[in-house]
Amino acid sequence: MKRFVYPTTMVMAAGGVLAAAAAMAHHSFAMFDLNEQMIVEGHVTDWNYNNPHSWLYIDGLNADGEMQRWSFEGAAPVHATRQGVTGNTFKKGEFVRVIMSPLRDGRPAGAMCFVVKEDGSYARPNDGVCNSEQVIQIWESSGWLDGKHLDKHPAEGR
Numbered sequence: 001m002k003r004f005v006y007p008t009t010m011v012m013a014a015g016g017v018l019a020a021a022a023a024m025a026h027h028s029f030a031m032f033d034l035n036e037q038m039i040v041e042g043h044v045t046d047w048n049y050n051n052p053h054s055w056l057y058i059d060g061l062n063a064d065g066e067m068q069r070w071s072f073e074g075a076a077p078v079h080a081t082r083q084g085v086t087g088n089t090f091k092k093g094e095f096v097r098v099i100m101s102p103l104r105d106g107r108p109a110g111a112m113c114f115v116v117k118e119d120g121s122y123a124r125p126n127d128g129v130c131n132s133e134q135v136i137q138i139w140e141s142s143g144w145l146d147g148k149h150l151d152k153h154p155a156e157g158r
Contacts, residue, residue, distance in 0.1 A: 029129055032101040032111045037135065039144065040070050040110075044094045049087035051076050054125055056090060056112060058098065071109040072098050074125035083124040083132075094118050099139060101129050116145060 042060025054074040062068040074080060077087070090096065095118045100110030113130040115123040124132040139145050 029101075029111065031103055031105075032129060033104050034101050034111075034129055036101060037099055037113060037130070038102055038110070039097055039099050040108075041095070041097045042070060044090045044092055044096055045069065046092070047087070047090035049077055049080070049085075049089075053127060054080055054085075056096075056098065056115070056125070058096060062108065068108050070098070072100050072112045073110070073127065074112045075127035079127060080125045083126070085123050085125040089123050089125070090115075090117075097145065099135065 040058065040060050042058035044056065044058055046055070046057040048055040048057075053076055056072045056074060058070050058072075059067055060070055075083070075085070080086075097116040098110075099113045099115070101113065102110040111127065111129040113124075113126050113135050114132045115125065117123055122136055126132050
């Protein structure tokens with residue numbers, strides 16, 4: 001019996017190390033350009049408030065003026081709830097403005113920082129990609145939330 005204890009312990013330890021490495025890789029934000037923030041406007045098509053991350057989907061115009069589906073990663077429900085976001089925060093058809101860090105590969109998606117809802121309120125379903133309270137102040141004071149002061153469309157030049 002003793003001769004199986006050491007190999008079993010080693011296998012379990014190796015499994016633990018691999019699981020920890022996978023968890024760390026899962027929580028990487030390397031796929032997002034965190035040095036860039038953009039605004040995308042559109043109507044909510046889906047709000048998936050589930051683990052391990054919530055996802056907001058909207059239909060909005062791309063740089064060519066064509067309708068396109070955009071997807072945005074948010075926090076897990078346990079974290080989002082602490083920021084006032086629930087499974088009922090976004091409704092299908094609701095007009096929103098999503099401030100996000102885009103994917104590096106140019107696909108129409110990103111990591112949410114905050115969302116301006118149709119009624120003018122803010123939702124903060126972000127997952128560690130920005131200090132949403134500070135970013136809201138910057139966007140408000142710079143006049144960027146109306147979209148008129150932006151140099152380019154989020155999908156342009158990608």
